Amino acid sequence: MPEAATVAGLTRDEAKEARRRAGRDLGALEWAILAVQWSEHCAYKHSKELLRSLPKDGAHVMAGPGASAGVLDLGDGWACAAKIESHNHPSAVEPLQGAATGLGGIMRDVLAMGARPAAFLDALRFGPLDDPKSAFLARGVVAGVGHYGNCVGVPTVGGDVYYHPSYQRNPLVNAMCVGFLRHGEMRSAAAAGDGNAFLLLGAATGRDGIGGAAFASVELQADAAQDRPRVQVGDPFYGKLLIEATLEILRELPVVAIQDLGAGGLAGAAIEMCHQGGVGAEIELAAVPLRAQDLTPPEILLSESQERMLLCLSPQDIPAAQAVAKRYGVEAAQVGRITAKPTMRFLYESECLSELKTSIYAEAPLRSLPQGAAPKVAGAMSAASPVAREDLLRMLTLPDLCDRSPIYATYDQDVGLRTVVRPGLDAAVLRAAPGAPGVAVTTDQNPRLCAISARLGAEHAVAEAARNVIARGAVPIGLTNCLNLPSPEHPAGAAALRDVIEGIRQAALALSLPVTGGNVSLYNEAEAVAIVPTPVIGMIGLLPDPERAIGVAPSPPGAAVLLLGDPGTSLAGSVYAEMKGLGEAEPAAPDYGALRRMTALIGDGSAREEILLLHDLADGGLLVALAEVALHTGLGLDLRLESSEAAFLFGEPSAQFVALASRADAVAAAATRAGVSCRELGRTTADGNLRIAAPAGVMEFAQSELRKAWRREA
Amino acid sequence: MRADILVFPGSNCDLDTEIALREALPGWQVERQWHDGAHLGESQFCVLPGGFAYGDYLRAGALAARSGAIAEVRRLIERGGLVLGICNGFQVLVEAGILPGAFQANTVQHFVCRDAHLRVERARSPFLADFAEGDVLTLPIAHQEGNYRLTADEYRRLKDEGRIAFTYCGPHGESGDEHNPNGSYAGVAGVLGAEGRVLGMMPHPERAAWPAVGRKDGLGILAAALAPRLEGGGH
Amino acid sequence: MPEYRAHLQVRLRQGVLDPAGQAVGHALRDLGFPARDVGVGKLLELTVEAASAEAAEAEVRRMAAELLVNPVLEDYDLELLPR
């Protein structure tokens, strides 16, 4: 068997199956393409079956799994495209370019739906920063997100970041892109029309990232440096030109289908487009504009050079498309034509190098998962000692809880004039256009919970993401996800894959949310350390009038402080339990009923009008949420709490919110109607200080003291 | 009356500027013009928007400053039209020699995006007509190379000529290094051309022309071109 | 026509603040390296066709004056090699 196939991790059986389907042995070029198309990264060999169990239908769904990005209807003729994707292994090797090209890749997925990319979010996971290598990776990744996003002119409006030892050698970089489009502008990737042309639009092809998909489908080697020739470099300046050229061509011309070039390069895009449309194609490799003249045919086909799109359109429209491209200074070459016969013919100067049925490339044999269950964590927790005021201050300094502005202040959050609410607290808010509807968007996942139980962790990731958009007054209407997991070839990794998908399924069903797509990144282990299962959830919440989202108007002193939802009764899985070494126990599943009631409450106009700010309890529980409200608004809070129990103050319930309200009674009445419990805790004050009276005594914190801890200046 | 926005490859605040100008200049014709073949003959007001023209490769603004469209900008200035360079547009005007000084990377060596406070240093320019000297504005900044360099002599000369438009300050107008986000000489955030009809500024007024969400301090700057103030300046 | 490869070493002028150099210097010292007076400049390389070395040099100096170097902040050295 040729080297290419073994290198890419095809098994003997897979190679045999390929020969059986072809009815002959394959040539070197065919093995090379197959190696990428049948890699885990492209073919979802381990996860495809399981992913089918996720709910995908919903009133707002216009495009779901299988499309380049999910599309949700926002009303008023507007829609939102969103997808999240990982770029973990490239970022481990070269953090800046790895993150930058991660953003570029996901941005082009959204562009391929016909949407204008409007925002990024970045979900990042690193090892603890006292390890210099982790600090280097974190710096590089954040610089890379800024480098690409700022220059390409798409704001980065949110994300999340956690530090956990399991990510030390295998950091995670998940990038989400959100775009907006009018209903009639939506495009698909299904090529069609015998004789139609394939137009390759974008950058000239170089020797970048060859074999990248295969690289993402194996465990990281200790010396990842040897994988260096595969590193891709993003050019956000060119990316910006590509956005404008693509959108203009889509606007002006009847483009039949479009997809971005990602894993598997030109071969991958052409194969997928043809397979979706049930057609074939002839691709002329000599027509591909090259950056380096000495590329071989397999290199031309498989190069993962960035900033390229493949379009299917009538040959008559090619000159007009090329004229648009020329104005923007991007390459546009006709590289092939569609054939009714569903085979992929690759030519070089008209000489046929290979002809093989499209489906052979596109339908990789699936692999079964080894049996096994996730290891159980011990269930006993020791009792908490009485809460001290230092507990809150210490908690605010923890890397997972402290101020995120040093990260997001290096990102352009505003470009595009769509950002109604910037990063800072919970979900960001975007408008599609002036006067148009908009969305609240967030990414979430909590490694602490996922380490205890992958399934519960996945459920809570969905719940947290839902809470974050609800906090903006938005109704969750769909989610996308990125499953970052260790090797599925080991029983524990296989169990984690099953568990996170089951967790998302449970949560999505309970909240009636469609899963509009996602991405699976397996083999996240390095030097024999597997990452904590990390199902990152990207949530979209609908806001018909985004300029009136909760949190847009400033909150004044004298507002009522309310607690909505049932208080915490357990410390299982909490930051507090970890900080105090109380042990690990499985937390309860999310209270989906309560989340639905909260959704109903913010949908009630009379309550919405009165709520000035809403912030959910997450890491750190009630006291941290209250401190965050004080830090975010600069206001003081003068409060009386009914309990001094650690579980009440620091427990992390799944459906609880702190609200600031202009009129407490109106909110309380609406809460009663919605079946949400509501407690009045006190008032906001002008002095900026947090004052909490509880049965065990009074705790007071000056704003400056909170701020110093939160900024880790202490 | 017509305002034009000059678009270079890599400009990325051009659409934003268009939205904001429509808000600030009701009734005006607002157009975006691609740099190649741009024509400002009918224009009273030209904005060079923010972004990364030509990727800001080599030096921020350097490549755009050599574009043919800059000759159109110079002609508009000669005719007495108004020119506003925002962020990258300011860098382009400086690289083109239309405004003095030079830019370096922020002293913090990374991109900075946040609200900044600006003190209005001078009110004798159409761009500042809505303000009084000493007014404090809140405008977002978003840049990597906003460290505006002047020599001490140049600074004094500009100051004497009343050409310092804005300096970075605290929320109450107080000066100090802690309020200077990028290391700019003397905290200068915006400078005027000799007649006060050219303004270059790093902060983004077009991002603060959105009253519905409480961002509005940029409107006055963008409204500089409102008809009455153009008297004698047009052609 | 003969071709020449031009190497321009572009440095900040004497007396101009070099925050990038300072940052690199700090980082080096944090790592325990005894480095001082760190400067960060640009290296520009390009190929020109010209009738002679003198003509090539004149051409590249025009490119430097018109675009490549910002005389307000930068100086440069030029080296020219026949190809």
Place this chain on the structure above:
Amino acid sequence: MPEYRAHLQVRLRQGVLDPAGQAVGHALRDLGFPARDVGVGKLLELTVEAASAEAAEAEVRRMAAELLVNPVLEDYDLELLPR
């Protein structure tokens, strides 16, 4: 101890995309200059103390490996001059 001035010329490795070089090349040609194969790299200069030229070179190469040069994307040439 003697002092040395190190000059590092840092270039993108062969085959790595050089967006800056491409953009500058375009601009030069737009201005009518016959420039080709433009590359934009970095020039790093610093002073080290070391017992000998060999020791200084070893030290600077360590700095390059640990911080100054990104081996994934860049190559460099080192020149060392006694001060």
